[in-house]
Amino acid sequence: MKKLKNIICLLVAAIALTAMQSCKTELDNRYMDPEQTDIPNIRAFMTQILNNSRLRSEYWHYRTFVLPHHARYTQTTYFANNNTMYQQQDSYTNDYWRDFYSPGMLGVFRVMERTYAAMPEAERAEYDAFMHATRVIVYGQAAKLVNNFGDIPFSEAGSLPATDQIVLGKFDDQKELYDQFIAAFTEAAEFFSTYQTTNDFIRADILNRGNGEKWRRYANSLKLRALMQISNADESRARTEIMTMLNAPEMYPLIDGTQASLEAGTRADVLNQKLTTYTSSLLDAVRELNTHYAPDYMLNTVLKTANDPRMDALFGKYGRTEGGRFVPNADYQALPITTSEATADTEYSNATLRRYAIVDSTTSWINNNLPGILMTTSEVNFIKAEAQERWGSTAEARTAYETAVEQSVDFYFYLNGASSNSLKATRPTADSVQTFIKESNIAYEGATQAKLQLIGTQKWLHFGWLQAEQAWADYRRTGYPVLPAFPVSNLNGFQNPPVRLLYPSNEVTNNSMNYEAVRSKDTRTTRIFWDVD
Numbered sequence: 298m299k300k301l302k303n304i305i306c307l308l309v310a311a312i313a314l315t316a317m318q319s320c321k322t323e324l325d326n327r328y329m330d331p332e333q334t335d336i337p338n339i340r341a342f343m344t345q346i347l348n349n350s351r352l353r354s355e356y357w358h359y360r361t362f363v364l365p366h367h368a369r370y371t372q373t374t375y376f377a378n379n380n381t382m383y384q385q386q387d388s389y390t391n392d393y394w395r396d397f398y399s400p401g402m403l404g405v406f407r408v409m410e411r412t413y414a415a416m417p418e419a420e421r422a423e424y425d426a427f428m429h430a431t432r433v434i435v436y437g438q439a440a441k442l443v444n445n446f447g448d449i450p451f452s453e454a455g456s457l458p459a460t461d462q463i464v465l466g467k468f469d470d471q472k473e474l475y476d477q478f479i480a481a482f483t484e485a486a487e488f489f490s491t492y493q494t495t496n497d498f499i500r501a502d503i504l505n506r507g508n509g510e511k512w513r514r515y516a517n518s519l520k521l522r523a524l525m526q527i528s529n530a531d532e533s534r535a536r537t538e539i540m541t542m543l544n545a546p547e548m549y550p551l552i553d554g555t556q557a558s559l560e561a562g563t564r565a566d567v568l569n570q571k572l573t574t575y576t577s578s579l580l581d582a583v584r585e586l587n588t589h590y591a592p593d594y595m596l597n598t599v600l601k602t603a604n605d606p607r608m609d610a611l612f613g614k615y616g617r618t619e620g621g622r623f624v625p626n627a628d629y630q631a632l633p634i635t636t637s638e639a640t641a642d643t644e645y646s647n648a649t650l651r652r653y654a655i656v657d658s659t660t661s662w663i664n665n666n667l668p669g670i671l672m673t674t675s676e677v678n679f680i681k682a683e684a685q686e687r688w689g690s691t692a693e694a695r696t697a698y699e700t701a702v703e704q705s706v707d708f709y710f711y712l713n714g715a716s717s718n719s720l721k722a723t724r725p726t727a728d729s730v731q732t733f734i735k736e737s738n739i740a741y742e743g744a745t746q747a748k749l750q751l752i753g754t755q756k757w758l759h760f761g762w763l764q765a766e767q768a769w770a771d772y773r774r775t776g777y778p779v780l781p782a783f784p785v786s787n788l789n790g791f792q793n794p795p796v797r798l799l800y801p802s803n804e805v806t807n808n809s810m811n812y813e814a815v816r817s818k819d820t821r822t823t824r825i826f827w828d829v830d
């Protein structure tokens with residue numbers, strides 16, 4: 298008991314950086330199970346990890362990490378054409394790194410692992426679901442770190458809460474980490490295939506509400522995502538394992554829209570819904586960087602030319618003021634990507650101009666109800682479409698592609714309709730959506746490479762800036778969409794977007810001995826292992 302309390306005190310100290318006398322209160326109020334006071338509360342740890350702000354659509358994550366990096370590197374947002382447009386924000390990258398490691402998800406998970414290992418073996422089964430579900434989340438986020446940085450500390454990271462000793466973790470090989478993540482997703486899916494949920498698990502699971510079938514599907518879908526991500530580097534393995542999954546959907550169910558066992562009012566997507574105590578939006582995150590301007594290629598080339606119904610949910614036409622009266626623009630139009638920063642600022646600051654579109658305020662920008670988006674049915678069906686087109690049936694690929702686009706339209710109008718903002722867009726009819734899918738320039742036609750380009754472009758559009766981390770990973774892997782040339786910066790070393798992020802300076806300084814093993818890889822031009830031609 299005393300030793301376990303010490304573990305929690307160490308963790309809380311790292312998280313809060315407060316006086317040690319606060320540790321007992323934190324223990325009593327948050328970490329000790331009121332029904333079993335001899336162990337830390339594994340249930341509460343799981344909930345704490347699920348409540349991490351990096352899993353939610355919150356200001357700091359988007360303002361400091363996604364919008365100034367991933368969204369720019371994929372042209373899923375407008376960005377000012379200036380000399381610092383591609384420069385990585387080191388202090389913000391340090392924040393992101395800290396929020397994963399300490400105090401962060403991995404540190405809390407290490408306490409969970411230690412607590413679980415210290416239990417009598419006969420008592421562990423009660424907590425297996427909590428461990429598997431939390432591992433799915435932590436490993437899913439660790440995969441994002443690999444996608445951003447490459448090799449990362451993992452196997453030896455989190456030593457303080459795990460062992461009471463501070464050991465600076467080595468940088469694990471990125472490919473080996475992907476293997477570990479895939480194995481963990483496989484194990485979790487197998488566990489949840491027979492799991493019968495409990496009231497305790499339902500209370501702790503603020504993500505999937507204790508739905509074991511959804512956790513099974515989510516674990517399988519993360520495995521599918523990871524396998525597709527490595528498919529250019531290890532195509533034989535990816536093809537074999539992915540097609541095994543797709544050819545046996547009853548054994549490998551996915552987050553693809555086929556799940557029937559959902560509570561009323563919930564969706565098949567994996568969404569981290571806002572807590573009732575959180576009443577903010579992404580208003581300032583978007584506005585402070587002027588990323589409320591519509592991006593050129595997405596609007597002018599992809600959406601407009603197809604008369605895509607998602608335009609009404611993704612963007613607003615905006616307009617000028619004449620004689621004190623607002624005059625809306627007649628059509629959607631985005632600023633060209635080559636527009637100078639000064640011209641763009643004049644265009645939007647001058648109320649008599651404002652000829653260009655903005656991000657829709659109801660769907661994403663000023664929406665207090667916007668959930669964190671972990672996985673959507675549309676993404677999974679786009680992965681299925683790519684797999685079938687590359688290794689299976691083009692007819693099956695068409696079905697998956699068309700389903701994915703239909704689900705994407707539904708998803709954005711769902712966000713719009715569930716928004717806290719009262720200005721809703723009109724949802725398109727089912728017939729009009731089918732006409733768009735089958736008769737516009739996004740129709741699934743052409744040679745294999747043309748179809749793969751359609752899949753990649755529509756998947757990128759679906760990710761958008763809300764899921765720009767995934768968009769950047771996919772863009773580097775596939776080269777789709779074929780974006781217009783990025784403006785070139787005059788800042789030495791930052792003329793173009795990178796292909797990976799640099800390690801944060803705090804890690805370089807504090808873990809300097811282990812950093813030496815990866816120093817040569819720590820460049821903006823070093824590709825992640827799955828990023829091959």
